[in-house]
Amino acid sequence: VWSQKAVKEAKPVGKVHIAATSESTNFDRIPRPDDIRYSANPAYVHITTNNTIYGTQWRTEPAVPSGVPLVADTSSDMYSRPIDVQKYGLIYAGAQKNLGPSGVVLVIIRNDMVEAGSKSIPTMLQYRTHAAENSLYNTPPTFGIYVMGEVFKWIQAEGGLGAMAERNQAKAQLLYDFIDESEFFRGTAQTQDRSLMNVCFRAPSEELEAKFIGEATKRGLDGLKGHRSAGGMRASIYNACPRRSVEALVAFMKEFERSNRGAAAALKQPAI
Numbered sequence: 001v002w003s004q005k006a007v008k009e010a011k012p013v014g015k016v017h018i019a020a021t022s023e024s025t026n027f028d029r030i031p032r033p034d035d036i037r038y039s040a041n042p043a044y045v046h047i048t049t050n051n052t053i054y055g056t057q058w059r060t061e062p063a064v065p066s067g068v069p070l071v072a073d074t075s076s077d078m079y080s081r082p083i084d085v086q087k088y089g090l091i092y093a094g095a096q097k098n099l100g101p102s103g104v105v106l107v108i109i110r111n112d113m114v115e116a117g118s119k120s121i122p123t124m125l126q127y128r129t130h131a132a133e134n135s136l137y138n139t140p141p142t143f144g145i146y147v148m149g150e151v152f153k154w155i156q157a158e159g160g161l162g163a164m165a166e167r168n169q170a171k172a173q174l175l176y177d178f179i180d181e182s183e184f185f186r187g188t189a190q191t192q193d194r195s196l197m198n199v200c201f202r203a204p205s206e207e208l209e210a211k212f213i214g215e216a217t218k219r220g221l222d223g224l225k226g227h228r229s230a231g232g233m234r235a236s237i238y239n240a241c242p243r244r245s246v247e248a249l250v251a252f253m254k255e256f257e258r259s260n261r262g263a264a265a266a267l268k269q270p271a272i
């Protein structure tokens, strides 16, 4: 979804080549190295590090042709784990997942990329404008930036990005382990590409999914409905989501499976 939007925005200013996509399997995986076909002389390669809607995540960066900048939308997994900024020409992330309130975008850009951008796009959209003005070209969203600073201090106090990664890995593992042993719920992303931020799963029928989401909400397990374009369920377990919330969700899923096994079995009976 996010890369498709990046493609749409890039088309008016350049030639777009889609090097790889898992659209044919409903975005259930990250492209394998063999799936990737770059164009002859790319100006840059763009990826979305975590697919917020379909629940897949790049484990490591793709290999890019020598000297070609890698550009990444890291909005939904920024600072959930260490990131080797040296591998990127440009990283951008909307704040609203792991960093702070919406309305702020964090950008990490290599010096040479600041000047490489087109001058024919509006001034406000050129990174050189913001770099030259110390991000004060326009009135910045001060409150959001302040809160982001507080979140960064919190991350450091909690042990930094390494500690965040360990925590996020353990939280996601709890959920995926249960989904894998469940005969009722099933994960939608391919195992090796599963996101540690957005755990997407389905129940045996859309009716049971609606019942699950409704009952979970009554328990205070809110926001589990999958994105409208993907359906099913999605547990977004960003940095701020504590382990005990994931434990509560798994406990509820177990209970729901036990009490709805009959309804699921009935679905498997052939119609008479």
Ligand SMILES: Cc1ncc(COP(=O)(O)O)c(C=O)c1O
Binding pocket: 002, 048, 050, 051, 052, 073, 074, 075, 076, 094, 102
């Ligand atoms: C990976 C990714 N990119 C971009 C966006 C869009 O962010 P915004 O709504 O701030 O434009 C989102 C929002 O969820 C996202 O998850």
